[in-house]
Amino acid sequence: MTHDDHGPTGHDDHSHPSHVSHDNHSSHGNHISPGRHSHHHTHNGDDFDWAAMADLLELEGETHSPYVRQALAELAHLTPRRILDIGSGPGVAACRLAAVFPDAEVTAVDGAPELLARAEQRAARLGVRLRTQVAEFPAGLADLGPADLVWSGQAVHHVGDQQGVLNQLAGLLEPGGVLAVVEGGLPPRWLPRDLGFGRCGLQERLDVAMAERFGRMRAELPGSVAVVEDWPGMLRAAGLTDARSRTFLIDHPAPLAEGARRFVRGSLERGRQILTDLLDTEDLSTLDRLLDPSDPASVDHRTDLFLLTAKTVHFGTAPRA
DSSP, X not given: OBOOOOBSSSSSSXXXXXXXXXXXXXOOOOOOOSSSOOSSOOOOSSOOOGGGGHHHHHHHHHHTHHHHHHHHHTTTTOOOSEEEEETOTTSHHHHHHHXXXXXXXXXXXXXXHHHHHHHHHHHHHHTOOOEEEEOOTTTTGGGSOOEEEEEEESOGGGSSOHHHHHHHHHHTEEEEEEEEEEEEEEEEEOSOSOOSSSOSOHHHHHHHHHHHHHHHHHHHSTTOOOOOOOHHHHHHHXXXXXXXXXXXXXXXXXXXXXXXXXXXXXXXXXXHHHTXXXXXXXXXXXXXXXXXXXXXXXXXXXXXXOEEEEEEEEEEEOOOO
């Protein structure tokens, strides 16, 4: 459910209960955001404590890491000197960038120092070189300096003027540099249509509720501007060339490994909190049973629990002088 907005954390995936908003994510998501950080997103209108979500955000990033690997394979021809991961959250994607481009200076940028501390710990554990920089999104973008590759996972949708922030991100690129923006994809699936209890089709109704919540979040953002979310078109409007989109599958079959299972549980817990006013009593009771660790039919014990979703990455290149 994400970084949210789309998911439990709101980041990381769009309006889907099994996505946590930072997918880096994150997605996802994704992170820096208008309030704090944007990797993993929830839009309650309150001052959300992203640091308290660090464990779920990191789990999200790890669970969704197959799409990051696939997306970076699209960029293997690059030899970037400086890379920015804007809205990095706890640094899962940033560390992957550092591993794929070991000769580059990679900087994880987020509005939450606690999440950047988690990114530094992760980099040390993995033995990769990673810098961190605290910056709000989008107010702090001007201070970041130029880069040859800018990655931003599920952060842009947290800003009222999405085209405006894409223009800013494109402005960070060196001539020939690449912007990669993670937005959209497919809502996650993690359970059979018929759970054995409750009304069939729970996930589709969660999708509808999350989409409603996401639309409400977008409308309430400061300076919210309606825009046709044609991401390649928006990248071209930002002055970039070779704008294209690629969608990457994330497929964790049943039975789920422990980490992915904990991510699904955390996402559902977050969804249960934020969708209370958008679901009927029967669906809320179904969620409660899925989240009851003493119930054999809960997500903790089901052998049919899986995770299937997809993330879309939009690429654009800065013209050469």
